[in-house]
Amino acid sequence: MMPKPEGAKYEVAVVGLGYVGIPLAIGFATAGCRTLGVDSDAERVEILQSGKSPLPHLGNAKIATALSDRRVRFSAEKCDLAESEAIIICVPTPIRSHNEPDLGYVLSAAGEIAPWLRQGMLVCLESSTYPGTTGQDLREVLESMSGLKAGEDFHLAFSPEREDPGNNGSVLHKMPKVIGGYTEGCLSRALELYERVVEHPVPVSSCETAEAVKLTENIFRFVNIALINELKRIYSAMDIDIxxxxxxxxxxxxxxxxxxxxxxxxxxxxxxxxxxxxxxxxxxxxxxxxxxxxxxxxxxxxxxxxxxxxxxxxxxxxxxxxxxxxxxxxxxxxxxxxxxxxxxxxxxxxxxxxxxxxxxxxxxxxxxxxxxxxxxxxxxxxxxxxxxxxxxxxxxxxxxxxxxxxxxxxxxxxxxxxxxxxxxxxxxxxxxx
Ligand SMILES: NC(=O)c1ccc[n+]([C@@H]2O[C@H](COP(=O)([O-])OP(=O)(O)OC[C@H]3O[C@@H](n4cnc5c(N)ncnc54)[C@H](O)[C@@H]3O)[C@@H](O)[C@H]2O)c1
CATH class of the missing domain: 3.40.50.720 (NAD(P)-binding Rossmann-like Domain)
Structure with missing residues (x-):
């Protein structure tokens, strides 16, 4: 396997500190990894660095503990990424007004990461997206802007997030985690990282498969909610309580x-x-x-x-x-x-x-x-x-x-x-x- 970059200050950096990124960064820090959290919103970074959660349902305790144990640092500066062995991207993937994917956040983040990419690093996308995003769209930006090649100079992977905000029973280390790599070597490196924080990694054969897993889970939910909504209307007309x-x-x-x-x-x-x-x-x-x-x-x-x-x-x-x-x-x-x-x-x-x-x-x-x-x-x-x-x-x-x-x-x-x-x-x- 390609060796990790030598002498890196952080074992992992999480880019995008929102509903998904904060619990993930704190999960790594709590598991003992030297962790960097990076967000483009300087105000959010300042709140986190002061030991507070910008999201009320998360609470402050774990963030404050991770900071006092010096396991995590938060930063708005992308140049700090050069000091990390692995970079996980958790930025938004919204849709435009006509229901078309907006990969703008992912591709901008990739463009900002590329200058700091080094030989042996791992880049893993966690944002939910269509199959092909990691292996094509993300890879192309990273390769063209860094001059490095995925699978040869750096590792590339996709691992969908299963964060369930507000559900205190949903803890990172207990949640099985699906992981797909751009190459077998990329998968092995991503598994090595996630095994630090999850008990049940679920390796799959490619980034595209891992991307499809996430969409399948959410489509299943979307369709079944629609089904029960339709049944509600029918039963309501029959005076039956759904x-x-x-x-x-x-x-x-x-x-x-x-x-x-x-x-x-x-x-x-x-x-x-x-x-x-x-x-x-x-x-x-x-x-x-x-x-x-x-x-x-x-x-x-x-x-x-x-x-x-x-x-x-x-x-x-x-x-x-x-x-x-x-x-x-x-x-x-x-x-x-x-x-x-x-x-x-x-x-x-x-x-x-x-x-x-x-x-x-x-x-x-x-x-x-x-x-x-x-x-x-x-x-x-x-x-x-x-x-x-x-x-x-x-x-x-x-x-x-x-x-x-x-x-x-x-x-x-x-x-x-x-x-x-x-x-x-x-x-x-x-x-x-
Ligand atoms: N919210 C959930 O429950 C949930 C669950 C599973 C998966 N996801 C997926 O995870 C991804 C992130 O969702 P979220 O809810 O955490 O989003 P969020 O809006 O809560 O957080 C995203 C963070 O990324 C930051 N950001 C945006 N562009 C950046 C850049 N270029 N560099 C650094 N930081 C940047 C934003 O400032 C923000 O703090 C999405 O793809 C979403 O579909 C979300």
Whole structure:
């Protein structure tokens, strides 16, 4: 195997310190690796270097410990990468407005890493993306800008991230980790690195296979959520409670796993990653029909929820226009502050378009940061009976555990519950959606 660069200060550097990069860097540091964390956002680096987490659900303790043990350092300077044996890239992979992949962050990061690439280094991409990104797009930038060759002068690999923000049971060392290399030698080197932090590495035959594994996992989720959303609409018309159905169905010990309905899908992964494959499949003249259909169903759910609210108000001789509506939860899932691609905002847009006055409550999102939208700088409601009583209706979009649903149903005259969050004995004013 090609030897590692000699005398490197860091065993690993993580580029991109967000939902994925911070836990990964801290995971390496906690396992005893000399770790460098690099982000282009100098303010974020400063917060981390002072021992604090910029993401509330992560907490400060592990970051502070890793810093005091001198196992990790955070930097905004790419030149520090020259001092590392391995570089892991965890930057965003969003989609553009027409659902096309935006590899801009990955390719810029590659361009910034290339000048510091040295013989024997490993570069591993963890950002979710379509098959071919690592072996073609990323490799081409790294090779053309460094003059070095992947597989001969430096190692190249892809290992998808399985971070589950807000799930404290999801710890790096317990999570099986899929790894694909550009060559066999690249795979061996990547395995050697990840074996420091994970108990169950899962080697696969290529970077493309590893990239496809990640897309498959997220497409599976995307399609199954759409399926349960569709079943919800059908069962609701038959007056059957989807939540009761899922609870009972999941007692089957084989061949079934539960998915839950809601107002759509959100976050940086599930609504985004499937369309990376859709785009790539077009190169092969193929359609991704399941993904397109699931997208249609999931995108229709905010309309379905708002329509439910409208009908429930109508039954009470009220119109949506002029009503004050409280939206509960703008984060895309319970227990975290991440509101990227959150369907709650689509619900709020629709309510506003229909003339409702909209407020929100989210203990994890004190103020909405969405420049260019009507919601930018809106602050969360302060939770008390008086403030709740000012609303004509509420709609539960994300069921944070901290919310007192009993009090909500006691005070607000109508609650539309898309998450099965409100206690069942409060059904008088509660409408499932
Ligand atoms: N969020 C999740 O739960 C999750 C789970 C699995 C996989 N992923 C994938 O992981 C990747 C990262 O997602 P995330 O949620 O951590 O993103 P994020 O937006 O939380 O963090 C990305 C970080 O990268 C930094 N960055 C961007 N360009 C940079 C550059 N050129 N150099 C240095 N830093 C740069 C940003 O400043 C930001 O701090 C994405 O591909 C995503 O699909 C995310």
């Amino acid at each position: 939540w009761e159905v899922v609870e009972a169905a999941k007692t089957k010990p084989f061949g079934y796993m539960p998915f839950y309905p809601g107002v759509g899908v959100g976050g940086h992964c599930i609504p985004v990653d499937p369309f990376y494959l859709t785009w790539k499949a077009r190169e092969y003249n193929l359609d991704t029909r399941f993904i397109e259909l699931a997208g249609q169903i999931n995108r229709s759910m905010p309309y379905y929820a708002v329509n439910h609210l409208l009908e429930a108000l109508n039954a009470r001789k009220r119109s949506l226009r002029g009503s004050r509506i409280l939206v509960l939860g703008v984060a895309y899932k319970p227990g975290i502050s991440d509101d990227r691609e959150s369907p709650s905002y689509r619900v709020m847009d629709l309510l506003r378009q229909k003339g409702a006055e909209v407020g929100y409550y989210d203990p994890y999102v004190p103020e909405i940061d969405a420049p260019g939208t009507p919601w930018h700088a809106l602050r969360t409601l302060e939770w008390n009976r008086g403030n709740l009583a000012a609303f004509d209706a509420a709609i539960v979009c994300t069921a944070h555990r901290e919310i007192d649903y009993k009090e909500l149903a006691d005070v607000v005259p109508l609650v539309v519950d898309a998450c099965n969050a409100v206690p069942k004995n409060r059904v008088a004013c509660v409408v499932p959606a």
